[in-house]
Amino acid sequence: MSDEKQSIPVEETKNAIRISNVTKVYGATIALAGVSFEVKQGEIFGLLGPNGAGKTTSIRILKGMINPTSGEAFILVKRISDDPNWAKEHTGYLPEEGSLIGRLTPLELSEFIGGLFGVSAANSRNRSIELFRMFELYEKKDELVEKLSRGMKQKLSIICSLIHDPDILLMDEPLASLDPSAAKMVKDFIKYLSREKEKTIIISSHRLSLVEDVCDRVAIIHQGAIIAEGTPKSIMQETNTNSLEDAYLAVIPGYKSPVITSEGTIVETAAENNNLEVSEQSELKTDESLN
């Protein structure tokens, strides 16, 4: 694995993913309110935002699992609504909540999932064994999935999302429950898939250090609208901050830092951030995109 990014001139790269003015309404809830973004082939794109912002909804639309209420979404050259199976075949999906079949073993499960995507049993087996070794899950390959620890299940979910060698990976909280060394391995592997294999990867995560470290570009979603988009560096520059965490807190409206007494009780909250003043001077999208 190499951290060296192979530079691809922007004009020579293609969009692997395009979402255009997408809305998603669930009853009275507006989960997405006109979201647009593009991800180039080989890019790692981060989706950030508070709980309920619309990140998982965006990912599920790209996987072809749910339809947008309006707007269009494309995977490679195809509009997803024209052929949801195309989106399913060309994407690997790591759900935020695992949905593994507990009564199978990891090896059986990965072969089963490979079969769903038309991968032969032999190829599924070879690929999963390679991945089990990489993820230090080889010893558990013949145990029942339900007996695996939480982090092991997360590793298995990642393996299952990769088994058909998709062009595009949609990863909802990829590092959830992983120990520090497994998390580092997955981070390096994500970089490798982008840089050496030209995979296009969307990561939704609350781990801002992960996103700052691996993502080429990020979008911050708030209440179903993108309020900031750019490289982690450009967002930090525009908010005059030194970390993506500080930049995030600067653009998310309403963050209040707790004020804690010497006895350890929270007595009040400090004044709201006035971050939007910062973003008004910048190219960050703010109030307008929230309306």
Ligand SMILES: Nc1ncnc2c1ncn2[C@@H]1O[C@H](COP(=O)(O)OP(=O)(O)OP(=O)(O)O)[C@@H](O)[C@H]1O
């Ligand atoms: N199946 C559903 N039915 C009704 N409302 C839904 C459904 N799925 C999501 N929502 C609502 O849509 C909004 C966006 O949810 P979403 O899961 O996309 O958020 P998220 O950004 O992934 O949040 P988190 O960081 O907590 O994972 C929320 O208000 C949520 O309650």
Ligand SMILES: [Mg+2]
């Ligand atoms: Mg989510």
